[in-house]
Amino acid sequence: MNAVEIKGLTKNFGPKQAVSGLNMTVPAGAIYGFIGENGSGKSTTEKMICGLILPSGGSIKLYGKDYTDADVRARVGVLIEAPGCFPNMSVWNNMMLQASNLGIKNSETEVQKVLKMVRMEGAAGNKYKNCSLGMKQRIGIAMALLGDPVLLVLDEPLNGLDADGMRIMREVLTDITKDGKHTVIVSSHLLGELQKIATHYGIIRHGKMLCEMTAEELDANCRTYVALQTKDMNRTKALLACKYSRVEEDEAGYLRVYDAKSPEEIVTYLYENGMLINEIKTDKIGLEEYYIDLMNGGSSSAPAKQSHFPSKSKEER
Amino acid sequence: MENTMKFEHKTFGKKLKTMLAVDFRRMFKSPIFYIMIGVALVIPALILVMTTMMDGTVSVDPTTGAETVMEGFDNVWQSIGSVSGESSEMSMDLTSMCNINMMYFLAAVLICIFIADDFRSGYAKNLFTVRANKADYVISKTLIGFVGGAAMLIAYFVGTMLGGAISGLPFALGALTVGNIVMCMLAKVFLMLVFVAIFVLVSVATKQKLWASIIGSLGASMLLFTMIPMMTPLNSSIMNVMMCLIGGVLFSIGLGAVSKMILSKTSLV
Numbered sequence: 001m002n003a004v005e006i007k008g009l010t011k012n013f014g015p016k017q018a019v020s021g022l023n024m025t026v027p028a029g030a031i032y033g034f035i036g037e038n039g040s041g042k043s044t045t046e047k048m049i050c051g052l053i054l055p056s057g058g059s060i061k062l063y064g065k066d067y068t069d070a071d072v073r074a075r076v077g078v079l080i081e082a083p084g085c086f087p088n089m090s091v092w093n094n095m096m097l098q099a100s101n102l103g104i105k106n107s108e109t110e111v112q113k114v115l116k117m118v119r120m121e122g123a124a125g126n127k128y129k130n131c132s133l134g135m136k137q138r139i140g141i142a143m144a145l146l147g148d149p150v151l152l153v154l155d156e157p158l159n160g161l162d163a164d165g166m167r168i169m170r171e172v173l174t175d176i177t178k179d180g181k182h183t184v185i186v187s188s189h190l191l192g193e194l195q196k197i198a199t200h201y202g203i204i205r206h207g208k209m210l211c212e213m214t215a216e217e218l219d220a221n222c223r224t225y226v227a228l229q230t231k232d233m234n235r236t237k238a239l240l241a242c243k244y245s246r247v248e249e250d251e252a253g254y255l256r257v258y259d260a261k262s263p264e265e266i267v268t269y270l271y272e273n274g275m276l277i278n279e280i281k282t283d284k285i286g287l288e289e290y291y292i293d294l295m296n297g298g299s300s301s302a303p304a305k306q307s308h309f310p311s312k313s314k315e316e317r
Numbered sequence: 318m319e320n321t322m323k324f325e326h327k328t329f330g331k332k333l334k335t336m337l338a339v340d341f342r343r344m345f346k347s348p349i350f351y352i353m354i355g356v357a358l359v360i361p362a363l364i365l366v367m368t369t370m371m372d373g374t375v376s377v378d379p380t381t382g383a384e385t386v387m388e389g390f391d392n393v394w395q396s397i398g399s400v401s402g403e404s405s406e407m408s409m410d411l412t413s414m415c416n417i418n419m420m421y422f423l424a425a426v427l428i429c430i431f432i433a434d435d436f437r438s439g440y441a442k443n444l445f446t447v448r449a450n451k452a453d454y455v456i457s458k459t460l461i462g463f464v465g466g467a468a469m470l471i472a473y474f475v476g477t478m479l480g481g482a483i484s485g486l487p488f489a490l491g492a493l494t495v496g497n498i499v500m501c502m503l504a505k506v507f508l509m510l511v512f513v514a515i516f517v518l519v520s521v522a523t524k525q526k527l528w529a530s531i532i533g534s535l536g537a538s539m540l541l542f543t544m545i546p547m548m549t550p551l552n553s554s555i556m557n558v559m560m561c562l563i564g565g566v567l568f569s570i571g572l573g574a575v576s577k578m579i580l581s582k583t584s585l586v
Contacts, residue, residue, distance in 0.1 A: 001322065028322070047584075047586060050442070050445075050446040051445060051446060051449060051585075052442055052445060052446065052584065052585045052586045053584035053585065053586065054582070054583070054584055063322045063324075068449050069324075069449065070327075070332075070448070070449040070450050071324035071325065071326050071327070072324055073446065073447055073448070073449045074324070074325075074327060074447050074448075075324060075447075076446055076447060077446075078442060078443065078446040080442055080586075081439070081442075082439055083439065083443075084438055084439030084440040084441065084442045084443040084444075085438060085439070085440070086343075086434065086438050086440065087438065088348075089346070093346070097339055097342065097343065097440075098443055100335060100338055100339045100342065101335060101336070101339050101443070101444060101447065101448075102335070102447060103327065103331065103332070103335040143443065147447075150322065153446075181322070
């Protein structure tokens with residue numbers, strides 16, 4: 001079953017088309033990494049899923065029902081841009097307010113539980129306006145988790161989080177999706193962090209879905225390369241460039257060869273040319289590089305195609 | 318994994334109940350509500366004491382030499398309203414302007430701040446994500462506004478009694494009865510519903526733009542201001558109360574439906 005199914009979604013702001021015929025499928029139980037440049041239409045799409053802005057065209061279905069269905073919407077948790085909290089109220093009171101809104105019976109226990117999940121139980125008495133950006137993000141996540149939502153829509157939840165905060169966030173998101181019933185749509189520019197948790201990806205550009213893929217498909221799409229270091233990198237690069245079509249130096253000071261059949265082939269070739277290798281390894285490009293390459297229309301990734309995911313839970317996969 | 322997911326159906330009444338609980342909780346925890354009540358309590362006392370002190374003082378225009386005699390209230394009840402028929406002859410002097418009817422303006426400010434806060438803080442995002450039906454929001458805000466406005470009217474009444482006692486103004490009812498005063502207050506309370514429905518409509522239309530909602534609401538109040546003494550004179554009867562109640566209910570339903578439509582048909586952030 002798909003948690004979210006979007007077909008031909010369009011949103012116009014005056015003459016500007018923010019989202020243009022977008023198709024998107026988020027299987028239930030997935031952590032869906034929603035990626036795109038600034039202004040590509042991610043937040044607009046997320047706001048439309050949450051019913052905060054009205055689509056100009058197309059359809060949105062949540063768990064097979066129209067997105068306006070009140071019963072489904074009551075089980076959606078959201079963190080878009082910033083948590084909706086009253087600055088002069090304490091964290092606890094803001095949380096209790098949302099718990100009352102959701103009609104949660106044991107609201108105090110539930111609020112304590114979600115604050116504990118994001119390690120914010122110690123800051124419950126603080127006024128919201130006195131919280132740091134990272135704390136506010138965690139409060140926003142806690143608020144979104146109230147009422148056991150089946151669908152969580154998180155827009156840049158990792159913004160402002162320190163390393164520990166990011167780890168906590170990863171743990172929370174992977175924990176809640178373990179049962180296969182909870183689904184998370186998360187957009188972030190921190191692609192390295194996203195890659196650690198996402199089971200599915202959707203890449204949006206200029207309001208259109210460029211491609212959708214599972215983590216496995218991304219893994220298959222990301223090309224392997226051989227990275228090496230020698231004493232004379234310039235000469236090595238020149239030598240390799242004679243044989244291989246794509247040789248690049250990366251930020252870590254390694255030479256990357258994308259179209260080598262094996263490391264042994266390179267070792268032999270360089271040895272024959274009198275060059276000794278200090279270090280050699282094979283690796284794969286990450287999501288970040290894949291994404292940048294895709295945006296630039298590059299070739300380090302295999303050609304991406306629009307895929308429709310099978311409706312499988314993580315256990316089944 | 319199962320192919321369908323079952324979602325609990327919550328009745329409209331249940332949803333409205335939670336919304337009302339939240340809004341009442343918010344209002345009674347909000348400093349602005351108590352500030353407004355405080356203002357409503359202090360204003361009549363100040364007005365009555367000051368006008369009594371200034372009563373009969375003469376000011377002379379230095380250019381024309383014309384003399385103006387300052388006239389204060391003759392009795393405490395004038396601060397609540399005027400007797401039917403008097404208002405049409407009255408000029409826009411102190412006694413016709415500085416009375417309980419000012420509370421309708423104050424209620425406008427309270428409601429506009431209350432609703433604009435929902436949108437400015439982002440609370441509306443949390444709220445409308447889980448609430449597809451906007452009717453409970455409109456009903457809840459209307460009822461909260463009504464209770465807040467009624468509380469201000471009562472606070473003003475209490476302030477008037479205190480101010481009257483401090484300034485030594487007579488409490489003589491004359492041709493009026495206690496019943497008339499009670500009916501007058503009830504009519505004013507129910508008339509508040511008409512104004513609250515307008516304020517809620519303006520506020521949901523302007524959303525986070527607080528300045529626009531306050532200007533719009535105050536403008537609408539000014540247009541209807543002259544209606545208040547006509548509908549709720551000091552010698553009000555049950556007819557006045559009924560008219561204000563029916564008018565309030567009709568306005569709340571009609572404008573509430575428009576407010577709901579605005580929320581349903583426009584973007585919420």
